[in-house]
Amino acid sequence: MSEANGHMCAALLRGPGDLQLSSVARPVPQPGEVLLKVLAAGVCQTDVHIRHATDSRTPDGTILGHEIAGEIVELGAGVLEWTTGERVVVHPCWSCGKCRTCMAGRENECRATGGRLQPPMTPGVTTNGGMAAYVVAPARTLFPIGDLDPALAAPLTDAGLTPYHAIMSCRELLTPGSTVVVIGLGGLGNMALQILRALTASRIVAMDRSQGAMDASREWADAVLSSDETAVQSVLDMTGGYGADVVLDFVGIDATMQMAVEMIGRGGAIRVVGLSGGTYTFMARSAGNPLPRGVTIMCPYSGTYNDLSEVLALARAGAIRPIVNRFSLTDALSALDKLQAGEIQGRAVLVPGA
Template sequence: MKAVQLVRPTELVLTDLPVPEIQSHEVLLRVTAAGVCHTDVSIRHETSDLYPSGLVLGHEIAGRIERVGEGVRDWQPGEDVIVYPCWSCGTCRECAAGRQNACRQTGGRLQPPPTPGVTVAGGMAEYVAVPASALVRADGIDPAVAAILPDAALVPYHSIRAVEEHLRPGSTAVVIGLGGLGHLAIQMLRALSAARVVALDVNEEALSAVHDHVDLALKSNADGVADRIVAFTEGYGADVVLDFVGIDATLRLSGSVIARYGAIRVPGLGCGVLPFETAQSSTILPWGASLVRPYSGTYDDLRQIVDLARQRRINPVIQRYPFEQAIEALDDLEAGKVRGRAVLIPS
């Protein structure tokens, strides 16, 4: 089969590999679409051995079941599915509570569950072996749309669900970064809440794309942008900030516009730092404000997202590439040429 493989650190190739064998609890998927993410760009450029050599990339996977393991009872060949990316144990107290993304059987407090395309073989291939417990039915959904739901949609949905008590009528939510995740966050906020929405990005084209769907669209690096947001909220500040960039500048901006007891959620992996200051006169965060690094989402979150997609309450912006152009898709994403989410379509 064709696959996108990290041969060794910084060397990513489109190559031929054997079709994977499946274990008793797994299914073999014929991949129908695979999303391309900035995480894949980061993996490609990592010079250390953080990611295993020989890794097949791809953590956003849609496929059709080709074969099932002898221990699989609830799935049949021919079903269209997507793959939940947190391959958790299913038995620890966090998994039992429905928080599979916080599974305790991962080897340490800083390690998330195994993730296809990051720690185990992923879906940028013609076939992939997947635990049956990670499948979600996706019949009736365009595979290119289905493929991006397990990350580009799951991450913002999980963050929004976590702060829904703040998203009352009259509240304000700020979205920083309008790429593959941010543009879906805008749609979800509109579909799921009555909050006013402020969109921020450095790119004029990205702002223009959402201009008619938000209450205020601003360049995030413009002079006085924080003052404009605070003024928009009558001086109180934003109730929620979703930072899909996560660099120093966006973290500082988040802190400078959040309201007292507001919620900042930072899915962005920009390696930024925001000091935590406990002085009486702190100007970094107001009293009561929370700052959280959310990870992925729950299995139930993903099932709910599939329902939203079936109802067409979210409509992801997709840029399709033939599977043979996988490296070109990564190049385009890194160069800022992709609007929405790039998706590989096997022939």
């Protein structure tokens, strides 16, 4: 699908469950925005969920893609801090920049969203994203990537940023001698292992049911376990019965949340990043409660602008490197199919020029 007469190819959500490659008008940057030629766009489980949702959680007519790397090709009015030709990534939280949480550096908790359950505007989720030849983005959301490979840089905006923020939310527990368990070793889980290895001296335990995902994680983990019925006891055995200090759940189903509760130690932290709809019933009592005292459970969201800056610094230093599988933009639907079928190790990335 070639560009002509101001149009471009894009992965367009026409309606619930109806994602198609379509020819759409090339966007024009408004004041405060830039136009990017997309160099790479990551493909995420969130995109799979959006594609198959039966409701309109994402507006009809939205171009998917929230992990974006690109080259600036046009500046909107008033944009003075950037020049054409610079290569950048786009932070996925398009916050207001002026509410009290944004001013405190918590842009992922922006309060100018219309309600307490609504996250900030997100490309590819609430507005047009990067699974296209071009995309517009607010200038304030851009981060320079220099000579980083765009296909590696794009996934850092979610697959790197989200686990980094989750880890930093309980960083004080990740001391030398502590134990951290990572459940689910897909794109985000694998990056979590790399970040933990780069930043901590904790014992890292990796868990998944996929042998391929487990094998791909051995470089960064001290122990790799199948997330089966023996996993909890294995963690308890290696910690003298006291449990892990931190459990990061990148799956988020009933079974993994229950595992996290049964293997966490007193005063520990559970961070549920996976969005698979799992539940855990909290008991407000001591007797019979499998959750030890002092444990915190959190569903972290994305990360701050400073978090992304630090993730990019880790990548530039060679401390982290996403595992990527490159597809052309015209193979976007195939990439989503493969991701849903569990055939992608690491991250699928669309490269429009490929």
